[in-house]
Amino acid sequence: MPRSTPDPGAALASPRLPRSPRVLLLVDFINPLNFPGAEDLAPAAVEAARATAALKDKLARAGVATIYANDNYGVWQSDFHSLVSTCLGMEGAPGEIAKLLYPQAGDITMLKPRHSAFYASPLELLLTEMEAKELVICGLASDMCVQLTAAEAFLREYPCWVPADCHAAESDDAKEAAVAYMAGVLKCDVRPSTAPAPRRKSRGRRDL
Secondary structure: OOOOOOOOOHHHOOOOOOOOOEEEEEEOOOOOOOOOOHHHHHHHHHHHHHHHHHHHHHHHHOOOEEEEEEEOOOOOOOOHHHHHHHHHOOOHHHHHHHHHOOOOOOOEEEEEOOOOOOOOOOHHHHHHHOOOOEEEEEEEOHHHHHHHHHHHHHHOOOOEEOOOOOEEOOOHHHHHHHHHHHHHOOOOEOOOOOOOOOOOOOOOOOOO
């Protein structure tokens, strides 16, 4: 019986992106924590990662897709999975967080060059193709990459849930200020991950 000829393009074929009206966006959790102030961030970051891991499992059971949006730390020769491997091999908080939030099959991963997950990244295209209507944003740090990502989501009229226990900052004051800004100005839902899931909202223009 003649053998079938393998299709050289089959290995390059990829499944379509999942349709996911709600998307979990994990910002900068896979992180070597090697910057000034990281020692202050690390304990709270681990706690936020634990809460996020539990939330991720819960949302996955409900069919919610996950996108990891992570800094490339200026290394354009890197890729996301190399970063995961590096962090898994590290002691302390970076390794613990990577083990808690190791990406699973079907999770979507991307690198970003700046603070916001939207800036100069494919995120907006991914969300459009996934028919996303709202975001759940978790990550590091509350007052920088998480807040700036929430701000750009607000500009794009995505309702956002930013659970207060699923992100961390270098100080309680910094986190509290970020939470207040996201709730008051960006109209984010900031209830913790253990609270009942926010009722889905239709995507539409917000009152300013």
